[in-house]
Amino acid sequence: MSHLKRSLGIGLWFMFLTLPLMVVRVNTVSREVEWRWSNLVWVGICAFAIAWFWQFSIERRAAQRAKVAAEPHPEKDRPSLAQRLADDPVLSRRVLLAAALIALIFPWAVSTTQNFYHVNVMVSALIFVVLGLGLNITVGLAGLLDLGYIAFFAVGAYTYALLAKGFGLGFWMCLPLGGVMGMLFGVVLGFPILRLRGDYLAIVTLGFGSITKIVLENWDTVFGGAAGIAGIPRPDFFGLPLDGREKSIYTYYIVLALVAVTIFVTNRLKNSRVGRAWMALREDEIACVAMGVDMARTKLSAYALGAFWAGLAGVIFAAHNNFINPDSFTFMDSAMVLAMVVLGGMGSILGVIIASLALKLLPEYLRAFAEYRMLVFGAVMVLMMIFRPQGLINNMRRKYEYDTADVESNDGGK
Amino acid sequence: MAASSTRGGKKLLEVSGLTMDFGGLRAVDNVGLDIHAGEIVALIGPNGAGKTTFFNCVTGIYTPTTGDVRIHTADGATRRINGMKPNRITGLGMARTFQNIRLFPAMTVLENVMIGRHCRTGTTILDAILGTSRSAREERESIDTSYQLLKKVGLADVADEYSRNLSYGAQRRLEIARALATEPFLLLLDEPAAGMNPQETHELDELITRIRDEENVAILLIEHDMKLVMNISDHICVMEYGKEIAQGTPKEIKENPKVIEAYLGEEAHA
Numbered sequence: 001m002s003h004l005k006r007s008l009g010i011g012l013w014f015m016f017l018t019l020p021l022m023v024v025r026v027n028t029v030s031r032e033v034e035w036r037w038s039n040l041v042w043v044g045i046c047a048f049a050i051a052w053f054w055q056f057s058i059e060r061r062a063a064q065r066a067k068v069a070a071e072p073h074p075e076k077d078r079p080s081l082a083q084r085l086a087d088d089p090v091l092s093r094r095v096l097l098a099a100a101l102i103a104l105i106f107p108w109a110v111s112t113t114q115n116f117y118h119v120n121v122m123v124s125a126l127i128f129v130v131l132g133l134g135l136n137i138t139v140g141l142a143g144l145l146d147l148g149y150i151a152f153f154a155v156g157a158y159t160y161a162l163l164a165k166g167f168g169l170g171f172w173m174c175l176p177l178g179g180v181m182g183m184l185f186g187v188v189l190g191f192p193i194l195r196l197r198g199d200y201l202a203i204v205t206l207g208f209g210s211i212t213k214i215v216l217e218n219w220d221t222v223f224g225g226a227a228g229i230a231g232i233p234r235p236d237f238f239g240l241p242l243d244g245r246e247k248s249i250y251t252y253y254i255v256l257a258l259v260a261v262t263i264f265v266t267n268r269l270k271n272s273r274v275g276r277a278w279m280a281l282r283e284d285e286i287a288c289v290a291m292g293v294d295m296a297r298t299k300l301s302a303y304a305l306g307a308f309w310a311g312l313a314g315v316i317f318a319a320h321n322n323f324i325n326p327d328s329f330t331f332m333d334s335a336m337v338l339a340m341v342v343l344g345g346m347g348s349i350l351g352v353i354i355a356s357l358a359l360k361l362l363p364e365y366l367r368a369f370a371e372y373r374m375l376v377f378g379a380v381m382v383l384m385m386i387f388r389p390q391g392l393i394n395n396m397r398r399k400y401e402y403d404t405a406d407v408e409s410n411d412g413g414k
Numbered sequence: 415m416a417a418s419s420t421r422g423g424k425k426l427l428e429v430s431g432l433t434m435d436f437g438g439l440r441a442v443d444n445v446g447l448d449i450h451a452g453e454i455v456a457l458i459g460p461n462g463a464g465k466t467t468f469f470n471c472v473t474g475i476y477t478p479t480t481g482d483v484r485i486h487t488a489d490g491a492t493r494r495i496n497g498m499k500p501n502r503i504t505g506l507g508m509a510r511t512f513q514n515i516r517l518f519p520a521m522t523v524l525e526n527v528m529i530g531r532h533c534r535t536g537t538t539i540l541d542a543i544l545g546t547s548r549s550a551r552e553e554r555e556s557i558d559t560s561y562q563l564l565k566k567v568g569l570a571d572v573a574d575e576y577s578r579n580l581s582y583g584a585q586r587r588l589e590i591a592r593a594l595a596t597e598p599f600l601l602l603l604d605e606p607a608a609g610m611n612p613q614e615t616h617e618l619d620e621l622i623t624r625i626r627d628e629e630n631v632a633i634l635l636i637e638h639d640m641k642l643v644m645n646i647s648d649h650i651c652v653m654e655y656g657k658e659i660a661q662g663t664p665k666e667i668k669e670n671p672k673v674i675e676a677y678l679g680e681e682a683h684a
């Protein structure tokens with residue numbers, strides 16, 4: 001019953017807090033004060049319900065924890081859905097095939113020649129999937145915090161914009177160049193911060209992101225300043241003219257292919273000598289170097305590779321939008337990409353994809369709720385962090401096939 | 415001193431005049447120690463004597479203030495390794511475990527050992543992405559070697575478990591397997607028996623001797639368990655307040671009055 005009392009208290013407290021905001025409205029036209037008491041009731045009821053549900057969930061979670069702790073064999077984690085999927089190659093192949101099929105049909109299914117809004121939204125979302133997967137290498141696998149990741153995205157975007165406008169280079173030429181430029185900047189950033197950790201790393205990367213934006217804003221002669229660069233050419237399709245819808249769909253397929261390549265590469269790396277070194281670095285830096293892993297090389301490669309994908313995504317972003325300006329590369333965007341990695345589950349490819357799509361698509365389709373959408377969005381994030389701090393998908397353990405036979409048959413000393 | 419003349423085997427590690435200062439604190443003060451092939455050498459002394467600091471200086475975690483650390487590699491060359499990066503030193507053939515266990519908790523037991531193979535393999539990022547034959551071969555080799563090592567330390571049946579889920583004693587053995595995966599000629603163990611029960615300590619005793627004999631690895635060991643130390647070591651170095659106060663065979667150490675006073679204390683008088 002203490003729950004009830006507390007929830008009641010919280011409800012009243014919220015009614016009091018939101019009184020000036022939700023109840024009093026000054027009508028400036030008729031010069032009257034409106035008292036919207038019904039709002040107060042609604043706030044009270046909602047706050048009460050949420051508070052009650054909140055306490056209920058917290059209690060249940062605590063009970064669950066206690067049960068797990070009391071169990072005699074705590075090391076047997078219950079396999080998650082994702083783990084079961086990964087362990088069953090037939091099932092996972094089928095799911096993958098279905099996902100690929102849906103992804104391929106999607107743009108034709110949801111668009112008409114007049115209205116291809118959904119395709120464009122999806123292209124933006126997929127660009128952020130690439131960003132999420134790229135940052136996943138740096139943050140999720142190697143454990144190197146990067147609060148200025150969007151700077152590499154900007155590098156890619158401006159590389160394409162400048163090369164295409166200034167030198168008339170085509171999209172396909174610029175795509176790898178954008179990636180390489182991102183990578184170069186990754187190395188440039190990587191060197192000075194090799195020795196940094198934790199808070200210091202956060203501050204330096206944050207600074208790097210801000211510097212990039214400030215340079216773009218103020219160096220008008222090269223980067224067009226705050227106005228940005230307009231009239232960036234769309235990707236060319238063997239010189240064939242495309243209408244608006246086809247252009248969008250074409251870009252969609254390009255990003256989709258990039259997403260597929262990113263998944264493939266990350267997956268390969270994750271289960272390799274390089275990926276294991278990244279993870280070891282994340283887990284314990286001292287033990288990692290003491291076991292013979294070259295820290296400088298490992299860290300730099302993680303930064304460079306993360307930045308590479310951001311550069312590629314930047315080129316596509318610039319080509320898709322026709323127009324870029326520094327406002328697309330704010331700290332908020334870096335934070336957003338970081339949120340995708342953290343919410344998805346550090347290092348988990350599937351988790352990051354789901355989180356990226358959700359974080360990009362939810363606000364877009366919540367536009368109907370206008371001013372409340374960021375509120376809902378924030379609430380979802382807070383709830384996630386409280387109830388699933390390890391991210392959407394985690395606990396994926398890689399099982400290796402090994403030969404259990406004894407190899408040392410020629411060894412005399414048994 | 416007198417004992418060193420009787421020690422056989424090729425000299426592997428040669429530490430002389432090693433000193434390490436932390437600001438005003440001299441944690442290690444002019445310590446010298448040699449390790450020969452096939453030996454188990456113990457480094458003992460009360461808590462805070464500077465044993466772990468000695469390890470850290472030898473393995474490159476710290477750069478010693480003064481002194482020389484030299485290793486004699488298999489090809490007969492002598493190298494001074496002061497100030498060398500830890501990963502280079504591991505690459506040259508010295509591997510260690512940690513007093514406060516430092517595993518990779520979110521990686522599986524097998525993966526932990528596979529990290530030890532890192533410096534003996536060379537798969538690059540491109541190899542890994544393209545899935546070259548080198549990548550496949552080294553991966554196979556890493557897995558097999560690591561699994562065999564797990565068998566050796568008795569952890570094969572938990573190879574796919576997260577290392578954080580292992581018992582204390584198992585974690586210490588996993589650290590040994592991980593260090594062995596780097597193919598060292600010298601293995602440095604920092605209090606491997608800490609937190610183990612007598613049964614586990616006894617098994618560890620056997621494991622260490624077995625590693626020395628089968629893997630052809632010399633061992634430098636920090637340990638408080640006197641029974642274990644006296645049982646298995648060929649040579650003992652005693653430290654107190656950063657200084658080396660005695661060196662010799664277990665028998666000599668047992669009878670050394672300085673050691674008895676400083677370290678064994680009442681235990682020896684009883």
Ligand SMILES: Nc1ncnc2c1ncn2[C@@H]1O[C@H](COP(=O)(O)OP(=O)(O)O)[C@@H](O)[C@H]1O
Pocket residue numbers: 436439441459460461462463464465466467468
């Ligand atoms: N990184 C460090 N900075 C400052 N003092 C240290 C550091 N590491 C160890 N010390 C000090 O050096 C002395 C020796 O420590 P340590 O080598 O850990 O002893 P032991 O391993 O023999 O118990 C202690 O007084 C300890 O406080």
Ligand SMILES: [Mg+2]
Pocket residue numbers: 465466467513
């Ligand atoms: Mg110690």
